[in-house]
Amino acid sequence: MTKYDVTVIGAGPGGYVAAIRCAQLGLKTAIIEKYSTLGGTCLNVGCIPSKALLDSSHHYHDATKHFEKHGIGVEGLSLNFEQMIARKGEVVDQTTSGIDYLMSKNNIDRYEGVGSFFDTTHINIAKPDGSVEKIESAKTIIATGSKPSTLPFISLDKKRVITSTEALTLKEVPKHLIVIGGGVIGLELGQVYARLGAEVSVIEYMPKIVPGMDAMLSKELQKSLKKQGLKFFVGHKVTSVTNTGDEVVVTADDKKGNPVEFKGDYSLISVGRRPYTDGLGLNNIGIVTTERGQIETNEHLQTNIPNIYAIGDVVKGAMLAHKAEEEGTMVAEFIAGEKPHINYNLIPGVVYTWPEVAAVGKTEEQLKEEGVNYKVGSFPMRALGRARASMDIDGQVKVLADATTDEILGVHMIGARAADMIAEAVVAMEFRASAEDVSRMSHAHPTYTEAIKEACLAATDDRALHV
């Protein structure tokens, strides 16, 4: 029987990063993945394919709506949706095969099959050919991720009532896509299809979209997406979703409790994801899970069985690829005897719509709730020369700083390239910068990052220069 120092179950961004870091630290490492491709949800049916479609549809949208204004005539423009989906597939293939390379480069043994605990140091691998191989591992990292969840009364037929996975491989552009759930995934995919010509209706139970984010972001994003043609029904409680053959009928109660009905050809159910532990054999060794199905861990991401750890979407916290990656690195280093640490407050959250939305640290709502005395500095994108030059004037940057010490406590931005710009806020906050610190640093002109500097100036005695 082959013996390992560490075995990782699940090869998503949490698992493969954990395996690489373990190998870098000199540990004999194996990784078990049930699918034939590595990369997990993120690379196969999540972050990467959704961004590929967002980019393709963005080009199409620009060509149809904005090129003329730039003086570019486009005659005979057409949409080849099949090619768009095929290109997305190529991007996924390149990215997942890159992980194969990383596994072999780092001498990590890869097993294809479903891993399950035989006991606390032995794992059975049920392989696609029906055989079972048992390996021994001193330590195991569970990184089995998550799956789309649904509401108890909705049956996902995956034909017309679909999850994000099917929405990434449709054969046609929907005529009317009914998105249930106004969170990140629903909005990103909703925008893809709206740009390609679908009518898109977003139904959200809470009174605002992207409910966990700062209220300014929800409001600005909804305003912007509405201008682009998406329809929003917030405060609506969905009561049924029925596939009638060639159509989907969704019923809901509106804000006042009156019944309303929506008819479309597809309904995307994007109401969240559930931690995935099916088939792992957790009961065989008594690993404790929470009532939401997450594996319970301590601050070192150690389960109740001390030689078994869990990371990523399968444990508590934000369901984000970069959070899973940080946890993979942390656990590998902890196992190797180091003393790593993650600042969970500084894991940024991003929505890759256009305008992009990005945030880190506390929201205004959280600061109010915690009774923190804070001050606000905001700066509108439209006041930037860079934004006007590229006709991307929607959005703003908002900086929240401690009223006494001026330390930056939260940064919330919506606008072009916010997903990349948020890194500046993360660095500043990691080094506990004050708003004045950032406001005194030179930001290249003309760039969108000037909005961060200006918002910091606004937070420092209302000193913004360009409004």
Ligand code: FAD
């Ligand atoms: P996963 O990526 O889910 O990987 C778990 C792996 O474990 C899977 O490959 C699974 O097959 C395998 N597995 C499960 N059980 C077993 C078993 N018993 N034996 C062997 N293998 C097993 N996050 C971002 O940060 N940015 C984004 O832009 C973003 N976009 C997204 C878009 C969509 C449409 C979706 C659905 C998700 C998106 N996410 C995004 C979330 C991101 O994909 C997840 O947070 C991330 O993949 C979690 O990583 P993980 O390693 O914990 O698990």
